[in-house]
Amino acid sequence: MRQGLHGRALPVALLLILLGGWEWLVRQIGISALVLPAPSAVARTLWATLSSGYLWPHIGATLAEMLLGLIVGGMSGLAIGIALAESALLDRVLKPYVIVSQVIPKLALAPLFVLWFGFGIVPTVVMTALICFFPLMENTLTSLRQVDPNRLQLFRMLGASRAQTLWRLKLPAGLPGILAGWRVALVLALVGAVVGEFIGASRGLGAVIIAAQGMMDTSLMFAALTAIAVIGLLGYQAMLALERRLLRAYESHS
Secondary structure (H helix, E strand, C coil), X not given: CHHHHHHHHHHHHHHHHHHHHHHHHHHHHCCCCCCCCCHHHHHHHHHHHHHCCCCHHHHHHHHHHHHHHHHHHHHHHHHHHHXXXXXXXXXXXXXXXXXXXXXXXXXXXXXXXXXXXXXXHHHHHHXXXXXXXXXXXXXXXXXXXXXXXXXXXXXXXXXXXXXHXXXXXXXXXXXXXXXXXXXXXXXXXXXXXXXXXXXXXXXXXXXXXXXXXXXCCHHHHHHHHHHHHHHHHHHHHHHHHHHHHHHHHHHHHC
């Protein structure tokens, strides 16, 4: 219990030390707020934009794009990862194309997505899905191929079909790796949503950052970045909690 409290208190203490050092540095050196605003100025801007209701629609837009992209990209990555793990032929045929799709910078594709899908949520969701697709596919593929050969041989001796082996052995055994892929994909989905909003979006935290840059409002930029950081941290912690619950449920039934 005491170790758990210490474990939670240390990150908070480090954050307070860093913020205090930042505040002191800005005040002592006299850095312009245009270059680096003090944490107190960022906090005032964040509070003002939240209390006035200005920031909430942008937060909602970014969350919607992140979750839609995560669902589309994650489920696609999961399905293709399973398909490649189950078929050596598909692995040889499709894997090079999957790799090529990932090495092309997504930001370079953003203008094409706007041209194809127009302005709005769709181009951002497509970019987000592409960004978070690969970690799910790769983790799923690797996890399904690392099943204990002895257990796999036992299933074959018992006459289990390929589908039964997949659902009752491979997927449960590969669950930790697959869930880790979901965690990585969630973080990348937020990054993809914000980066997608940099081009052609009128709503979202990425659009707020671009607008603040145009207005030379550095405090607003940092306020939007703070909101992004909080969303990412809360989402990651929620995914960790879900992962622990699913793994406990699997262990209790195994």
